[in-house]
Amino acid sequence: MSASIRLVTTYVYDFAEGNKDLKDLLGGKGANLAEMTNLGLPVPPGFTISTEACKAYLAQGTVPTELAEEVTEHLGRLEQAMGRRLGDPEDPLLVSVRSGAKFSMPGMMETVLNIGLNDASVAGLAARGGNERFAWDSYRRLLQMFGATVLHIDSEHFSDALDAAKQAKGTAADLDLDVEDLRALVGTYKKIIVHHAAREFPQDPREQLDLAVKAVFDSWNGERAVLYRRSERIPEDLGTAVNVQAMVFGNQGVSSGSGVAFTRDPASGESGVYGDYLQNAQGEDVVAGIRNTMSLQELEGVDKTSYDGLLHIMSALEDHYADMCDIEFTIERGKLWMLQTRVGKRTPEAAFRIAHHMVDDGLIDDNEAVLRVTGGQLAQLMFPRFDEAAERRLIARGMNASPGAAVGKVVFDSDTAVEWSDRGEEVILVRKETNPDDLRGMMVSRGVLTSRGGKTSHAAVVARGMGRTCVCGADDLDVDVKTRQFRIRGGGVVHEGDLISIDGSTGEVFDGAVPVADSHVVRYFEGEAFADDDLVDSVAAIMGRADGVRRLQVRANADNPEDAARARRFGAQGIGLCRTEHMFLGDRRELVEHLIVAEDEPAQAKALDALLPLQRQDFVEILEAMDGLPVTIRLIDPPLHEFLPDMTELSVKVAIEDAHGKHDMRQIRLLDAVKRLHEMNPMLGLRGVRLGIVIPGLFEMQARAILEAAARRLRAGGDPHPEIMIPLVASIRELNVVKEHIIEVAKKIQEREGVEIPFKIGTMIELPRAAMTAGQIAEAAEFFSFGTNDLTQMTWGFSRDDVEASFFSEYLDAGIFPVSPFESLDTEGVGALVRKASEDGRATRPELHLGVCGEHGGDPDSIHFFNAVGLDYVSCSPFRVPVARLEAARATLEQSS
Amino acid sequence: MSASIRLVTTYVYDFAEGNKDLKDLLGGKGANLAEMTNLGLPVPPGFTISTEACKAYLAQGTVPTELAEEVTEHLGRLEQAMGRRLGDPEDPLLVSVRSGAKFSMPGMMETVLNIGLNDASVAGLAARGGNERFAWDSYRRLLQMFGATVLHIDSEHFSDALDAAKQAKGTAADLDLDVEDLRALVGTYKKIIVHHAAREFPQDPREQLDLAVKAVFDSWNGERAVLYRRSERIPEDLGTAVNVQAMVFGNQGVSSGSGVAFTRDPASGESGVYGDYLQNAQGEDVVAGIRNTMSLQELEGVDKTSYDGLLHIMSALEDHYADMCDIEFTIERGKLWMLQTRVGKRTPEAAFRIAHHMVDDGLIDDNEAVLRVTGGQLAQLMFPRFDEAAERRLIARGMNASPGAAVGKVVFDSDTAVEWSDRGEEVILVRKETNPDDLRGMMVSRGVLTSRGGKTSHAAVVARGMGRTCVCGADDLDVDVKTRQFRIRGGGVVHEGDLISIDGSTGEVFDGAVPVADSHVVRYFEGEAFADDDLVDSVAAIMGRADGVRRLQVRANADNPEDAARARRFGAQGIGLCRTEHMFLGDRRELVEHLIVAEDEPAQAKALDALLPLQRQDFVEILEAMDGLPVTIRLIDPPLHEFLPDMTELSVKVAIEDAHGKHDMRQIRLLDAVKRLHEMNPMLGLRGVRLGIVIPGLFEMQARAILEAAARRLRAGGDPHPEIMIPLVASIRELNVVKEHIIEVAKKIQEREGVEIPFKIGTMIELPRAAMTAGQIAEAAEFFSFGTNDLTQMTWGFSRDDVEASFFSEYLDAGIFPVSPFESLDTEGVGALVRKASEDGRATRPELHLGVCGEHGGDPDSIHFFNAVGLDYVSCSPFRVPVARLEAARATLEQSS
Helix, strand or coil: CCHHHHHHHEEEEEEHHHHCCCCHHHHHHHHHHHHHHHHCCCCCCCCCCCHHHHHHHHHHHHCCCHHHHHHHHHHHHHHHHHCCCEEECCCCCEEEEEEECCCCCCCCEEEEECCCCCCCCCHHHHHHHHHHHHHHHHHHHHHHHHHHHCCCHHHHHHHHHHHHHHHCCCCCCCHHCCHHHHHHHHHHHHHHHHHHHHHCCCCCCHHHHHHHHHHHHHHHCCCCHHHHHHCCCCCHHHHHHHHEEECCCCCCCCCCCEEEEEECCCCCCCEEEEEEEEEECCHHHHCCCCCCEEHHHHHHCCCCHHHHHHHHHHHHHHHHHCEEEEEEEEEECCCCEEEEEEECCHHHHHHHHHHHHHHCCCCCHHHHHHHCHHHHHHHHHHHHCCCCCCEEEEECEEEEEEEEEEEEEECCCCCHHHHHHHCCCCCEEEEECHHCCCCCHHHHCEHHHHHCCCCCCCHHHHHHHHHCEECCCCCCEEECCCCCCCEEEEEEEEEECCCECCCCCCCEECCCCCCCCCCCHHHHCCCCCCCCCCCHHHHHHHHHHHHHHHEEEEEEECCCHHHHHHHHHHCCCEEEEHHHHHHHHHHHHHCCCCCCCCCCCCHHHHHHHHHHHHHHHHHHHHHCCCCCCEEEEEEECCHHHHHCCCHHHHHHHHHHHHCCCCCCHHHHHHHHEEEHHHHCCCHHHHCHHHHHHHHHCHHHHHHHHHHHHHHHHHCCCCCCCCEEEECCCCCCCHHHHHHHHHHHHHHHHHHCCCCCCCCEEEECCCCCHHHHHHHHHCCCEEEECCCHHHHHHHHHHHCCCCHHHHHHHHHHCCCCCCCCCCCCCCCCHHHHHHHHHHHHHHHHHHCCCECCCCCHCCCCCHHHHHHHHHEEEECCCHHHHHHHHHHHHHHHHHHCC | HHHHHHCCCCCCCEHHHHHCCCCHHHHHHHHHHHHHHHCCCCCCCCEEECHHHHHHHHHCCCHHHHHHHHHHHHHHHHHHHCCCCEECCCCCEEEEEEEEEECCCCCCCEEECCCCCCCCCCHHHHHHHHHHHHHHHHHHHHHHHHHHEEEEEEHHHHHHHHHHHHHHCCCCHHHHHHHHHHHHHHHHHHHHHHHHHCCCCCCHHHHHHHHHHHHHHHHHHHHHHCCCCCCHCCCCCCCEEEEECCCCCCCCCCEEEHHHHECCCCCCCCEEEEEEECCCCCCHHHCCCCCCCCEHHHHHHHHHHHHHHHHHHHHHHHHHHHCCCCEEEEEEEEEEEEEEEEEECCHHHHHHHHHHHHHHHHCCCHHHHHHEEEEEEHHHHHHCEEEECCEEEEEECCCEEEECEEEEEEHHHHHHHHHHCCCCCCEEEEEEECCCCHHHHHHHCEEECCCCCCCCCCHHHHHHCCEEEEEEEECCCCCCCCCEEEEEECCHHHHHHHHEEEEEECCCCCCCCEEEEHHHHHHHCCCCCCCCCCHHHHHHHHHHHHHHCCCCCCECCCCCCCHHHHHHCCCCCCCEEEEEEHHHCCHHHHHHHHHCCCCCHHHHHHHHHHHHHHHHHHHHHHHCCCCCCCCCCECCCHHHHHHHHCCCHHHHHHHHHHCCCCCCCHHHHHHHHHHHCCCCCHCCCCCCHHHHHHCCHHHHHHHHHHHHHHHHHHHHHHHHHHEEECCCCCCHHHHHHHHHHHHHHCCCCCHHHHHCCCCCEEEEEEHHHHCHHHHHHHCCCCEEEEEEEHHHHHHHHCCHHHHHHHHHHHHHHCCCCCCCCCCCCCCCCCHHHHHHHHCCCCHHHHEEEEEEEECHCCCHHHHHHHHHHHCCCEHHHHHHHHHHHHHHHHHHHHHHH
């Protein structure tokens, strides 16, 4: 091959040509085989067909002609190295074909072994090894794997035939089948192929190889692979590589065998090797679990040379990769072969412990330890879980909306939830779907279960915000609030007061109380001391380092003193979003109703006066809990009718009473107000700063409550830092109108109280217009907080409440979203607005403080984006604060690397 | 004054220092006084206090110290020129103080005459002229004007005192009051001032002057002035100038007098001078109409020298300004003085005729004629009007939502409207508010009247779209559909079938039938020939020139063949928006209902099959009407529940029937569907391209209907140019999914029919995300059409349906909007997205065709913006097409000038 051709296109690489960093090109498996080859480890030779070849095939729909030529060339080299020709009837070279994408992916075609065998070469193989049974068994395996994975024949047909053969022989063990049995089985398998695939099994070894390669390529777009990529946010366009490797055989008798091993325990993270070995077996037998394996340690007694060699290699690999490795190996008649290695998958617990231990072992440094764990893993460690050993009865399945394990008595409304909880009961709130009325109930419940709505429904979003376990959209449940029960589609009824258990990490709903195991990690964050808990020590060490390196500050979204205090314990550096409307619920709803139905300004003023001392006290307590740290308080945001009953329900109620001759005047007046305030699109209606401009005194009352609270804290020797945040600003003119009023209020209070209150006034950037005119808005705002929930809604033009049910699943299926833009920030569209607003705002006011307080503030991918854009902080629910701290550090480290 | 000081700040300019182009600095009046002075015309000398002084005063709240000094200096120069000192007891200089902003503005303080008179100088004035009565009458006038305009005393107090004096004298004429009467009246006026202003009338002439100047400044922020600026979109920060000018007196006997004149008739535009003159009177007497004026022509007989001089000056001014001038003059004892000139205001009719005639007269060129008229004026000429001479009885007033004059019988629903209209009756549809259900009724009605909703409510927007007269938000009406009547708050009831008349240009509602005058201009556009109609000739000539110079193409929004044909007659160069959902209404609603309640794909497919031939036939006819021109067809956009009944209404209905033991299963099933499709925020829900992706076959059916229609037209020898437009695209991935299906459909049809259909596929840009990612989207779109209605909604985050009622008026009052962003494009926010998307789209695809099809396509200001951004076309309702043609030309000319 001339150099100039190599420049044009290279689709195939010998193992010796690659290394572990070429995963994009060679896939994970290929890159690691190359690495091991170059480390001088015993790897059966072979070559890798690159992901570029796969991409070219998928784009054109046909295998590129250059590929066939390159395969011919590399195959020739392999044949030369091995001294055998593929499918040679006398002494055949056999190869395995394995997929290997950048990220390992269930659902891809994985392996076809023994390619090169056919009716002629099977005899050559038998002759070479002097083992006819082995040769026919290998041929049988090729037919089975090729039929199932290349020709897409249901593998049951093959296993049924195998079972029948064993049954005819009166045995349960494969090994009892002799040469004749296997030869007959090969015949049967061939017939199965002709019958189900409408073609003969290809006798041409090269055709076998080419078809297997093509099958690997095609499996990239297999249904399960596509779904997996989507759920794991793996890009669609990476393609997979294919590894073609000389076969070695673990099924050549008791001096042969296959095994898998980890250099540390992938479940617990404990040091020490860990693995399984199966004598006289090929790799897939180990995984299939058809016979009992021995532990790796037992291999020492069976084949000490190989065992020592393996341990030596494992130690070398761990040192070389500086990480826990996962290994597949085969021993062929006492000779050890390495078939695969990769950085091993591990549980969250193992991830933290291994990272921490490896720092102690001197394998990696502190920063690398931070990069070795993820926020997602930390979150997993924080949720309570059901005891895995305990018995349970599954009654329904919904969406895993907010993780955790919750047990409690079923209640169907907030009043009952509060009442029962007040008397010490643990409850689970069950609703068709939730709305702001259910907030009190959600707060006192252990968990929330709904029969409607997706992962971004009200229930899901609010529950996640509270760190409350939630399963939503469990549509097998028929919730009937009237009769205080839900029916289960499969049969059965659960009544109010019955115990259930819900798993927010899996979406499962269980009958009765499943025992729950607490999270030590949360208890550690809460301040509990653990002597001798290696996991807690590991988390503590890594979090300490994370806090040392991260640039982004982390604040919490908290609306009450309890949440604020918890957030602070969890490491929050202030409150990024304190929603004042949550303070309007509960007992205060009646006062808010007075405000709404007030017919003139004096009546409005009276209602506001009644709310003032209550709000002020809230703020005093929150500022106290966050003493010395900034507390960003958002003035009231939602449309007022959210505080009133639903229009249709109330209309029906009034109409029915009317039909029965009853007339409740209060209700009729209330219905009038509901109708007056009704909006076609409340999300696009009278809310946020618009309320502040339209309702005289509303924002002033809130500003007064905040600033008087701050004055009290100052006089009590405290160090309050309130930041007043105006929601839903679209234009600097709105902000200016409101700001002027607030500054007036502040002047009066400061004069009267004789204190200087250190406060700021800023705005949410949550409308596209605010982002587009951020350069102007920054003239009036001391800080921006990106409200990425609303910004996502407006930028895409769809509402969180409505769209998930109606078309999100179709959109995910069609690949329009890789992930819901409410879960992870849409960096191309919404992110472009965030970036523009940040740049334009800072151009106007270089010291402008920038933060984000949407759901995205706690999402790892989004945190990395916010770090890159240069925000000063993210704010998220208290329970996400440690996650955000960790991911902020990872973002800093990744960006600087 | 040294040169260096003048560089720092100059607040005052002598008339000789200015010219007519300095309106920003000197105001309109001051600039024109300067111009006349420099032309050598007889202008009483004086000086102008600039708008800069006003702005400084308004910003600081006090008169700048430099201003006082400069006024002293200029006053000194004026005194020197006139040989008199201000308020000199022997021979006083008297001055007038007049406001003069850049744009003339009702509500501003206009004039205080005779400043410089006081208890002492009144004697000097009497001595100088030998006319004691004149002196005391002048003093009396000063007190009255100063009291009313500077001290804000209700002018009725003064006119009551004047009436009392005349009554005591037993006369009705001011002239019958003698010196003693006037002296007594001065005493009375002084007491009125002390009583109502709690201060003495200032005897110091300079204090009089300074207070008057300050009063002019203050009047800039007077309520009426602010409202006027808002309605005329005049910026808030211009400030006003103040003109201080030596007094000349028209009230010095019969050889004196005052008059106003126009160089052409401002009402009709006819050539020939036109004006009024009043002997022995000051200017305000002419305007006040207290005595009968003589026509300008009659002046010739009274004072031929002055008359000839005036005509000479008027002719010179018209030549100099090259426009019709409006003049104020005074003759003082036979000496002609020019007090003011400006380019005269005129009616729309006069504007067109004058512009056209001036081209013939060689005063201006063709292009200037186009710039001399506006789209707004043309629109005025197109609406039918009520005969001004006819009697009428006003019963209510609403918003002038869609201009025109409509007479008809009141109907309360679409069915009645259609039924009555079918039998030849003219009807006016009266509703609380309208929704898509009312569309059929609106189409057959002469006008639409609603008691709720603003200028951008559904009724207003749709009516404007149809060119249908509409008055909306007439909240004095209590519409009761059940009893088929509306009550008027002031009293009275109008029943179904009663005749009413509505004026969409004024918002007035009249009892009975007011006679209507037709518009010749519309009849001309419709193709009627008028021999000898100067207005039609003028419009034709100017429109011809406009079409010759404009760069922007103009298309129409039309959903049916009739509208398409009319649009074409009105000069549309294609259809920019054909809304296919309007084709789903009427008789076809049932088919759409089948589609919606279909429980599986076969049922959906059946419903779609039934719709296909109907849609196809629509498209055949529209393509025929627009043969040879592009027709942009938008696939279905609104959420499906818009085709179903209202949820609350239906819920109540079902509940009441249920209470009475009735169960209508069809209705119950329908309610289920309504509930299933119910969305919290339909504007942000399942609509547009989302429907196309979620409902299999829907967009394909529409694409098939369009392309099969095109194929039929081709086979019939036609020249169809369909452009298929996908609504509500946020991401190129949505567009790609849909485009792929359409291209498949097109391939099949082209193969089957054996024709090559010249079609394009493009997208609406109506979501912020589409604008932000337009560079990507242009890879898949052959054209963009900016849907600025939705883009405005999403960018601002408010819905047209909801916000106008709830806070637009407060926003306009607070100055947050100068004008509703639904009426005129918000160039800062929404416009920035349009600009970005245009640039990014063209960067990807230089030949990308760009248009706009929102309401803004017919708005003059917005058209100028779209021209500047470089769009290829605007699309608007057929009736706005001539307006858009004209404004597009004006935009081209203004940009190139």
